Amino acid sequence: MPVPARPRRALVASALGTSLLLSGCGLAQDAASDAVTGPLTLGFVNGGTTQFHTCLQAAVEAEAKNNRAKVYTADSHQDAATELTNIKEMIAKKVDALIVQTVDVRALKDDIARAKASGIPIFLTSVVPDDTSGLLGAVVVDLKKVGSLDADWIGEDAAGKDVRVGVVAGAPGAASDLLVGGFKGALPANAEVVATGAGMFDPARAREVAKSMIKDHPDLDYVFVANEEMAFAVRKAFDAAGAADVKIVTVNGTDEALVALKDGRFSATVANSAADTGALAVTNAVALLRDDDRVDRIARTPLRLVTKDNADTAPLYCPSNDL
Secondary structure (H helix, E strand, O other): OOOOOHHHHHHHHHHHHHHHHHHHHHHOOOOOOOOOOOOOEEEEEEOOOOHHHHHHHHHHHHHHHHOOOEEEEEEOOOOHHHHHHHHHHHHHOOOOEEEEOOOOHHHHHHHHHHHHHOOOOEEEEEOOOOOOOOOOEEEEOOHHHHHHHHHHHHHHHHOOOOEEEEEEEOOOOHHHHHHHHHHHHHOOOOEEEEEEEEOOOOHHHHHHHHHHHHHHOOOOOEEEEOOHHHHHHHHHHHHHOOOOOOEEEEEEOOHHHHHHHHHOOOOEEEEOOHHHHHHHHHHHHHHHHOOOOOOOOEEEOOOEEEOHHHHHHOOOOOOOOOO
């Protein structure tokens, strides 16, 4: 059964309307101020090609168009060295600001320093370093909170019973480490993590991790998977091994995952809309470049635990062509 689109699209339409108002105010700034004026050129350096990354880029491109800004894009393929190369190329294009979905927050120091030395501000999506003073701004997904929401659901569902939990992480680095850390840290004492494997945000790799996990731990009760693309592969591996009763909790809130919640393949996910993150990144970057002080320099993407009971009202995850 398809997820009803009307209420979820209404949320996005409202967000886009707000962003247009903000950008309109920015365009009216006094030319004598220190704000950037005239048409803007943005660079977007993406971290990979998962569904989150592709939806994030689609939102960035759509909102840049709404703000009459040109945007150049590049993909770092989950590699910090490639990210730095991409940033150098964006600097050479003399963009007004760089929006970066980083591969590894620990590698950002060189990225920020190089851009700052070139007079190009950096705006981050999803994660930030401890010191944000060198940034134009950011839209942060509280990844520790994302993980903890899934852990809280397991705690409620287990209802005090001793349970065994597996973790299929992503790629070592910024996002996965924060997700898994938040998840493990919020598990109740009666939930023991007995197996952890890196799926590298690759469904094929995640499926192999799941096969090994269920072979070594046939008494698993729950598995936390660091994104839904991997979670579908993990579900198939468990079902093929006769472990259909293992409950999967995961992350993102895509349309496909909402269907999986309804039919029982997944038990819970945490909606952290890529559409919201990408649109807000452009809106706020443009506003900050134009010295509009009505936006938060460090903003947060709204989060929501989604189960079968509330799947119909989950926020839109990925921009649609018919919006």
